[in-house]
Amino acid sequence: MASDRPVREAENRLERFNADRERLLSEVERRVVARRVAEARAGGDHSLEYVLNDVAYHEIRRLEASRAKNGAVERWKDLSRRLLGMNDDEKVAELRELVRFYGKDVVGNFDPRVYRFATGIGPSLIGFLYGPMSSLREGVSTLRHLDARISADGDIDVVRTCAERGTIVVTPTHSSNMDSPAIGFGLLRAGLPPVTYGAGKNLFSNPFISFFMRNLGAYRVDRRLRFELYKDVLKEYSTVLLEHGYHSLFFPGGTRCRSNVVEQHLKLGLLGTTVTAYKNNVREGAPNRRIYIVPATINYRLVLEAETLIADYLSETGKSRFIITDDEFSRLGRILEFFRKILAHEGSVVVRFGRPFDPFGNDVTDEGESIDRAGRIVDPSSYVRGADGEVTDDDQRDAEYTRALGRRLVTAYPRLTVFHSTSLVARVLYDAIARTVGTRDIYRLLRAPVAQLGVRVEDAIAGLERLRARLAANPAWGAEHPTYARESAAEKLDDAVRGLGTYHTRPAVVRQGDLLQVEDVKLLYYYMNRTAHVPPEDPTAAGLRHAAPEELS
Amino acid sequence: MTRADTVGIVGAGTFGTALGSVLARAGRRVVLWSRDEGVVRSIQTSRQNPRTPAVPLPEPLEATADPRHLASAARFLVLAVASTDVRDRSRELGDVIDGSHIVVHAVGALAMPSNERVSEVMAHGLPTLKLGVLAGPALPADLAPELSSDAPSDRAARPSSDGVTLTSSASMVVASVFDEVVAEGRRLLNAPPSLRVYGSKDLIGVELASALSGAYTVALGLSDGMGIGIGTRAVLITRIVAEATRLGIAAGAQIKTFAGLAGLGNLLVRASGASPADAGRSADYRLGRRLAEGGVPAGAAITEGARAAIAGAELARTLRVRMPVLTGIAAVLAGKVDPRDAAKLVMDSVALEE
Numbered sequence: 001m002a003s004d005r006p007v008r009e010a011e012n013r014l015e016r017f018n019a020d021r022e023r024l025l026s027e028v029e030r031r032v033v034a035r036r037v038a039e040a041r042a043g044g045d046h047s048l049e050y051v052l053n054d055v056a057y058h059e060i061r062r063l064e065a066s067r068a069k070n071g072a073v074e075r076w077k078d079l080s081r082r083l084l085g086m087n088d089d090e091k092v093a094e095l096r097e098l099v100r101f102y103g104k105d106v107v108g109n110f111d112p113r114v115y116r117f118a119t120g121i122g123p124s125l126i127g128f129l130y131g132p133m134s135s136l137r138e139g140v141s142t143l144r145h146l147d148a149r150i151s152a153d154g155d156i157d158v159v160r161t162c163a164e165r166g167t168i169v170v171t172p173t174h175s176s177n178m179d180s181p182a183i184g185f186g187l188l189r190a191g192l193p194p195v196t197y198g199a200g201k202n203l204f205s206n207p208f209i210s211f212f213m214r215n216l217g218a219y220r221v222d223r224r225l226r227f228e229l230y231k232d233v234l235k236e237y238s239t240v241l242l243e244h245g246y247h248s249l250f251f252p253g254g255t256r257c258r259s260n261v262v263e264q265h266l267k268l269g270l271l272g273t274t275v276t277a278y279k280n281n282v283r284e285g286a287p288n289r290r291i292y293i294v295p296a297t298i299n300y301r302l303v304l305e306a307e308t309l310i311a312d313y314l315s316e317t318g319k320s321r322f323i324i325t326d327d328e329f330s331r332l333g334r335i336l337e338f339f340r341k342i343l344a345h346e347g348s349v350v351v352r353f354g355r356p357f358d359p360f361g362n363d364v365t366d367e368g369e370s371i372d373r374a375g376r377i378v379d380p381s382s383y384v385r386g387a388d389g390e391v392t393d394d395d396q397r398d399a400e401y402t403r404a405l406g407r408r409l410v411t412a413y414p415r416l417t418v419f420h421s422t423s424l425v426a427r428v429l430y431d432a433i434a435r436t437v438g439t440r441d442i443y444r445l446l447r448a449p450v451a452q453l454g455v456r457v458e459d460a461i462a463g464l465e466r467l468r469a470r471l472a473a474n475p476a477w478g479a480e481h482p483t484y485a486r487e488s489a490a491e492k493l494d495d496a497v498r499g500l501g502t503y504h505t506r507p508a509v510v511r512q513g514d515l516l517q518v519e520d521v522k523l524l525y526y527y528m529n530r531t532a533h534v535p536p537e538d539p540t541a542a543g544l545r546h547a548a549p550e551e552l553s
Numbered sequence: 554m555t556r557a558d559t560v561g562i563v564g565a566g567t568f569g570t571a572l573g574s575v576l577a578r579a580g581r582r583v584v585l586w587s588r589d590e591g592v593v594r595s596i597q598t599s600r601q602n603p604r605t606p607a608v609p610l611p612e613p614l615e616a617t618a619d620p621r622h623l624a625s626a627a628r629f630l631v632l633a634v635a636s637t638d639v640r641d642r643s644r645e646l647g648d649v650i651d652g653s654h655i656v657v658h659a660v661g662a663l664a665m666p667s668n669e670r671v672s673e674v675m676a677h678g679l680p681t682l683k684l685g686v687l688a689g690p691a692l693p694a695d696l697a698p699e700l701s702s703d704a705p706s707d708r709a710a711r712p713s714s715d716g717v718t719l720t721s722s723a724s725m726v727v728a729s730v731f732d733e734v735v736a737e738g739r740r741l742l743n744a745p746p747s748l749r750v751y752g753s754k755d756l757i758g759v760e761l762a763s764a765l766s767g768a769y770t771v772a773l774g775l776s777d778g779m780g781i782g783i784g785t786r787a788v789l790i791t792r793i794v795a796e797a798t799r800l801g802i803a804a805g806a807q808i809k810t811f812a813g814l815a816g817l818g819n820l821l822v823r824a825s826g827a828s829p830a831d832a833g834r835s836a837d838y839r840l841g842r843r844l845a846e847g848g849v850p851a852g853a854a855i856t857e858g859a860r861a862a863i864a865g866a867e868l869a870r871t872l873r874v875r876m877p878v879l880t881g882i883a884a885v886l887a888g889k890v891d892p893r894d895a896a897k898l899v900m901d902s903v904a905l906e907e
Contacts, residue, residue: 387557
């Protein structure tokens with residue numbers, strides 16, 4: 001499954017991006033304005049006055065909350081005041097200006113020189129970030145072994161066929177801000193073309209990262225802008241990119257998964273642009289310009305922001321926090337330290353690609369033809385056609401198609417999960433302390449006395465052997481890291497304890513002779529959660545003393 | 554008439570034929586697909602289905618044995634076959650349709666042995682995602698009065714006690730998660746005053762309600778056969794609504810659906826009527842009566858309602874929902890419990906909570 005780089009030089013459609021940039025922006029502007037003007041005829045919430053006022057209202061609120069300079073707020077207050085006296089033409093002109101303004105804010109750039117520099121000929125992006133802070137010898141050594149650090153495997157041949165035949169949308173699980181660079185390298189390792197993607201505007205605040213993001217095809221998504229017009233611009237931009245054949249990357253889970261479970265709930269907004277883009281292709285008379293959705297998982301041995309994410313997840317208000325601006329990613333020192341740790345270990349990041357789906361959730365053949373659940377080849381354009389073969393618009397239908405696609409992705413992720421030693425050992429230790437304390441409830445375990453948080457090494461090894469056997473028998477739950485599948489349980493345990501005990505500010509677990517002492521239950525829970533879809537072990541079959549069965553569910 | 558205005562019906566059984574008849578009489582173009590070439594020939598030549606000779610099948614209705622013709626003539630299709638045939642028919646139909654077709658089923662049962670809802674089975678065999686269900690208190694005789702034991706003229710228009718003539722009308726509900734399926738179902742199947750079609754988004758709820766109402770019809774037939782009395786009968790019906798709603802919620806349905814047309818409406822029309830003859834119109838109800846008389850050996854009682862009872866009881870076990878009436882009737886049908894013991898157990902059990 002694993003492939004050596006480069007398998008084949010993939011066509012880099014992003015090379016033509018800069019030439020296309022203005023055309024894409026104009027197309028977004030034309031479509032959003034035309035749609036809004038048409039909808040405004042219905043009046044009420046659809047009227048242009050309402051749409052423009054909505055923008056002004058949200059911008060004023062945002063800027064006042066962030067204590068921005070008076071001038072910035074004044075611009076929107078002025079718009080709000082002027083709205084009452086505007087005639088229809090002036091409103092359309094204002095709308096056009098706003099759409100262009102947000103469009104420009106979103107649209108990225110692609111510099112082939114930076115791409116080559118970052119991914120091949122020169123030092124890598126990671127090497128670049130790493131190099132200036134360390135000795136030359138370290139940097140050279142890092143580069144030599146770079147290929148072994150981020151590996152890519154899975155159904156790469158089918159994905160490549162689909163990328164050549166149409167446009168692919170890579171849809172991975174999302175754990176870390178490192179995911180975008182990781183998937184970029186994963187694609188490169190697999191001989192797949194680079195993708196464009198939307199990245200949170202907060203990521204652009206780091207000048208190093210921002211430079212690369214801007215020049216590697218990333219576009220900016222400002223999650224603070226909650227008004228409909230901005231969402232319109234974003235979605236339309238994504239749609240236009242797909243129609244023009246730009247391979248893309250969406251994180252359908254939305255923001256980084258706080259708990260580290262394999263995503264079960266997807267946000268379908270951007271995913272829905274795949275149906276719209278394909279429908280537009282069909283309407284343009286190009287039903288064979290296919291769009292494919294490629295499920296993927298990004299599997300880390302250690303996650304850079306684990307401590308912040310799990311603290312956020314477990315805090316009472318955490319689940320409603322949409323943007324974390326003060327996590328490990330905002331501190332360059334932590335990133336560099338993370339790279340050092342990551343690069344000290346082979347295969348620390350595994351990107352696994354699954355078989356693509358079409359926008360309606362159908363599987364595809366090795367050649368990229370859509371097939372239905374019964375295995376018949378089906379014409380994907382038929383899904384957007386009416387009784388007489390005409391292409392029909394139906395937002396509710398398309399949303400249902402996207403939900404069906406989301407369900408397929410959610411079922412694909414567990415099988416594509418790659419378990420590092422850290423997650424496996426965390427699961428075994430969590431199970432063990434849960435048995436001792438008599439509950440799997442994290443909040444109760446957090447209050448458990450230290451004496452109950454020790455696990456004998458031999459019990460952990462036995463538990464690890466049982467877990468590995470269960471995984472081997474159930475490929476639908478995922479698989480062990482391919483490079484380390486032959487390691488003994490004791491070796492795996494040592495590796496995990498080293499990882500969990502040394503990187504984070506506080507060790508999750510330490511070894512004290514024959515005892516493994518859990519020091520940070522939150523972190524243990526975080527890494528354990530990657531196996532959350534693996535059902536609890538049957539205590540009777542495993543011959544374990546156990547808590548009440550209802551607490552195991 | 555265009556393809557968009559045509560209804561395709563899969564299966565020339567009693568319900569499919571009755572539905573075709575009411576639609577054709579309302580002027581709708583109907584294409585009826587039967588695998589039985591004799592039936593097709595008879596409809597084409599003498600405008601009658603030999604299985605239901607009394608039901609008129611006027612000109613806008615055509616019959617075909619060629620599924621390709623069905624798929625090309627109509628985009629909106631109604632699957633009207635027995636629950637045991639759903640899998641095979643879906644596979645056959647799937648060979649000729651594409652993603653643009655709409656398929657609603659009119660099967661009031663769950664699919665055995667998987668206990669899946671019929672739309673789930675259809676999803677495995679059909680390329681289209683636009684699936685739905687057609688259900689409600691409309692027996693074939695309500696659609697085609699000629700199927701009734703009463704004289705057609707008596708059923709079609711009965712004067713009420715105050716002399717006002719009330720026209721007999723069947724009501725059904727079409728449900729799907731796709732608005733387009735519901736809208737097209739209502740547009741194409743509505744044939745007032747004979748058939749009124751309502752819409753619902755609750756596909757899961759309507760399918761479960763429709764299937765379970767057959768099972769509960771057996772239960773009511775059984776309890777009527779044992780002479781439980783009108784008060785106890787009312788208690789039983791309210792408990793049925795409560796437990797079916799519990800199952801629906803556990804399966805992801807809406808709370809109100811079982812109290813609607815596909816659930817309670819369906820049950821009342823099958824298990825009650827203006828006359829004893831009316832109440833006996835449903836095979837499920839007749840089965841319940843025969844069970845009470847001890848006239849049916851265990852395991853031989855196979856109607857759609859009986860299958861739904863057994864499958865529904867399994868589903869209740871899987872979803873951990875307490876359903877004393879359904880599990881009681883399933884136990885009787887499986888020959889595990891004597892009907893009288895079951896009735897006592899059920900009444901003791903349902904009295905536990907309001």
